[in-house]
Amino acid sequence: AQSVTQLDSQVPVFEEAPVELRCNYSSSVSVYLFWYVQYPNQGLQLLLKYLSGSTLVKGINGFEAEFNKSQTSFHLRKPSVHISDTAEYFCAVSVAGSARQLTFGSGTQLTVLP
Amino acid sequence: DVKVTQSSRYLVKRTGEKVFLECVQDMDHENMFWYRQDPGLGLRLIYFSYDVKMKEKGDIPEGYSVSREKKERFSLILESASTNQTSMYLCASSPPQGPSETQYFGPGTRLLVL
Numbered sequence: 001a002q003s004v005t006q007l008d009s010q011v012p013v014f015e016e017a018p019v020e021l022r023c024n025y026s027s028s029v030s031v032y033l034f035w036y037v038q039y040p041n042q043g044l045q046l047l048l049k050y051l052s053g054s055t056l057v058k059g060i061n062g063f064e065a066e067f068n069k070s071q072t073s074f075h076l077r078k079p080s081v082h083i084s085d086t087a088e089y090f091c092a093v094s095v096a097g098s099a100r101q102l103t104f105g106s107g108t109q110l111t112v113l114p
Numbered sequence: 115d116v117k118v119t120q121s122s123r124y125l126v127k128r129t130g131e132k133v134f135l136e137c138v139q140d141m142d143h144e145n146m147f148w149y150r151q152d153p154g155l156g157l158r159l160i161y162f163s164y165d166v167k168m169k170e171k172g173d174i175p176e177g178y179s180v181s182r183e184k185k186e187r188f189s190l191i192l193e194s195a196s197t198n199q200t201s202m203y204l205c206a207s208s209p210p211q212g213p214s215e216t217q218y219f220g221p222g223t224r225l226l227v228l
Contacts, residue, residue, distance in 0.1 A: 009154065032214045043118070043204055043219035044157075051214050090156060094213035101145070101213045106156040 002027040002093050004105035012111045013081055021076040021108045023091035033074040034092040034102065035065055044090065050074065061085070086112045117141070118220035120205055125225045133192040135223050137205030144210035146188035147217065148172075148180060151202040163188055164210070195227045 036044040048059025121136035159172030
């Protein structure tokens with residue numbers, strides 16, 4: 001079975017600073033990888049996903065993530081954060097051929113400070 | 115745009131009550147999902163459905179049941195609510211193409227069981 005580990009439960013960062021949110025996964029088969037964001041009092045929405053091809057994936061709101069197969073990682077980055085990026089971020093994995101689709105990590109709360 | 119709606123944003127119920135959480139999607143998606151979100155645990159899959167009248171157990175189905183009589187509607191039922199079912203419940207839907215597809219989430223129902 002696949003699993004996802006988000007190493008940091010909370011990440012505080014000052015506005016306009018860079019940020020990296022870490023995600024590691026385990027799976028014995030090929031995976032698809034996702035980052036979702038949850039703004040306060042809302043449901044989740046997709047930031048970006050890796051299916052195949054280029055290991056650098058660009059998403060909405062200036063976020064990007066890099067798939068590293070040897071390190072089984074899919075870290076999320078943004079070069080300069082804004083107050084409006086304050087939200088909870090979830091990494092998720094799905095496995096080809098699996099009907100149940102996503103397995104989520106425990107989430108990282110990103111707080112951008114003025 | 116895909117829209118997933120949930121019948122209530124907040125619910126307060128008493129222990130032992132039967133609770134219905136309703137989810138409706140307007141994009142003719144085959145797949146629908148119910149998750150439970152708890153701090154530090156991320157999202158955990160309760161049940162999912164890939165067709166009308168079809169259902170599959172997720173990771174934590176105990177104490178829950180589901181119903182899908184129409185394609186657009188997926189209901190989560192707590193037969194006898196307990197305090198440990200106090201949580202945020204999120205519904206999602208996705209097209210049928212498989213585990214690479216994006217899931218679209220509703221805004222969530224925050225359930226308090228007293």
